[in-house]
Amino acid sequence: MADRLLHALLFISFSLLLFISSAVASSDAPFIVAHKKATLKRLKSGAERVLVNIDIYNEGSAAAYDVSLSDDSWPADAFDVTDGKTSSSWERLDVGALVSLSFELEAKVKGKFQGAPAVVKYRVPTKAALQEAFSTPLFPLDILEDRPPDAKFDWVSKLLATYGSLVSVISIVALFVYLVASPSSVAKANKKKR
Incomplete structure (x- = not known):
């Protein structure tokens, strides 16, 4: 039984080695x-x-x-x-x-x-x-297909595609500066209580 298992393992390993070597040889x-x-x-x-x-x-x-x-x-x-x-x-x-x-x-x-x-x-x-x-x-x-006429607001989409990210970054920075520079509502409420 052990002999058969050893022979089967040797056969499988030899077949695998042959397959890998043929794949490597043909890859050139x-x-x-x-x-x-x-x-x-x-x-x-x-x-x-x-x-x-x-x-x-x-x-x-x-x-x-x-x-x-x-x-x-x-x-x-x-x-x-x-x-x-x-x-x-x-x-x-x-x-x-x-x-x-x-x-x-x-x-x-x-x-x-x-x-x-x-x-x-x-x-x-x-x-x-x-x-x-x-x-x-x-x-x-x-x-030569019939194409629909260009959209009326095509310039808006081009403008948004070109400057949309820049406008959003400037808006976020402006909102941050506004929130930092303006007094908070909590500080105003504390002043009123005193």
Whole structure:
């Protein structure tokens, strides 16, 4: 019975050691994180532009080589590229490095649009095949949507956002000075009793 228990413990410890060593050995690789974001910019002419920015980070413990980024989720019948390119490549992406790709599109069609994630391909020296990573997806964009007119008191909210904390601090200090400088009601009551 003791022999079986000893063999089971040895087997479990050997399996655990093998699992940990394989995890440590495979951790010496790049880990690519890509973040895609898009913002809408309405022009005075009534047209709308989509500003797209894709950031690629290497959060791993080794460099990535032959890194290429492609964002083909913008159909040509709905968007025209007005500035930049929708794909790019880099020779190397070191550990902790960041590279970015930005481009601008002009919308031709009105409606909701949700683009697919961008594709990042890179090479790891220990593997023959190219590795793939995908960027974060975009939230749906309402292209050329009818927006409600600006609020009448928009300037008040901007003023409160800018100076609200300063006004509250000055009010608290003024209240404190008033309370310290004014005679208390208890002192007045004591004077009246005498």
